Amino acid sequence: MNIKLLFLILVTLIAGSFTFSSCSDEYPTFGTLTITVYNPATGSVVAGEKLYLATSLSNLKQGIYLYTERTNSLGLVYFGNLAPGFYFYDTENWEDYGATNIYAGVDFFVHLYVNTPGSKKK
Numbered sequence: 001m002n003i004k005l006l007f008l009i010l011v012t013l014i015a016g017s018f019t020f021s022s023c024s025d026e027y028p029t030f031g032t033l034t035i036t037v038y039n040p041a042t043g044s045v046v047a048g049e050k051l052y053l054a055t056s057l058s059n060l061k062q063g064i065y066l067y068t069e070r071t072n073s074l075g076l077v078y079f080g081n082l083a084p085g086f087y088f089y090d091t092e093n094w095e096d097y098g099a100t101n102i103y104a105g106v107d108f109f110v111h112l113y114v115n116t117p118g119s120k121k122k
Contacts, residue, residue: 028105033079035089035098037071037112045075046114050092053079060088060097094118 033053037046053067054060066087069077079087082102090097095118100110 030081030083031102031104032107033082033087033089033100033102034107034109035071035077035079035112036109037075037077037091037114040113040115045071046091047071047073047075049075049094049114051077052090052092054088054090055085057088057099060090 035051037049037051038044039046049071051069051071052060052063052065053069054065059065067079069079071077084102084104086099086101088097088099089112091112091114094114095116096112096114098110098112100108102108
């Protein structure tokens with residue numbers, strides 16, 4: 001009797017595993033971007049720097065930002081749930097900026113080397 005019950009439980013568990021699908025999306029719709037800001041003059045990361053993220057160079061220059069975040073103590077800033085597309089990024093106290101293309105389901109890591117001190121932005 002115990003063997004039959006054990007066999008029935010085992011068959012039920014195996015059949016149930018085929019029935020329930022994974023909770024994750026089969027086709028991701030967003031990507032992420034992590035930016036590390038470096039100052040090559042000092043050889044260190046730039047902590048506490050405000051970063052701006054925009055959907056075009058024109059928007060970046062006009063101050064129309066999608067997100068604004070500050071770098072942490074490691075010089076990192078994370079932007080999550082970004083729709084696929086091209087994004088431009090800039091800092092508050094430096095004139096240097098960059099751009100990257102985001103793809104769905106991909107985590108991008110970029111380095112921004114700031115060389116040109118600039119005037120304060122908005």
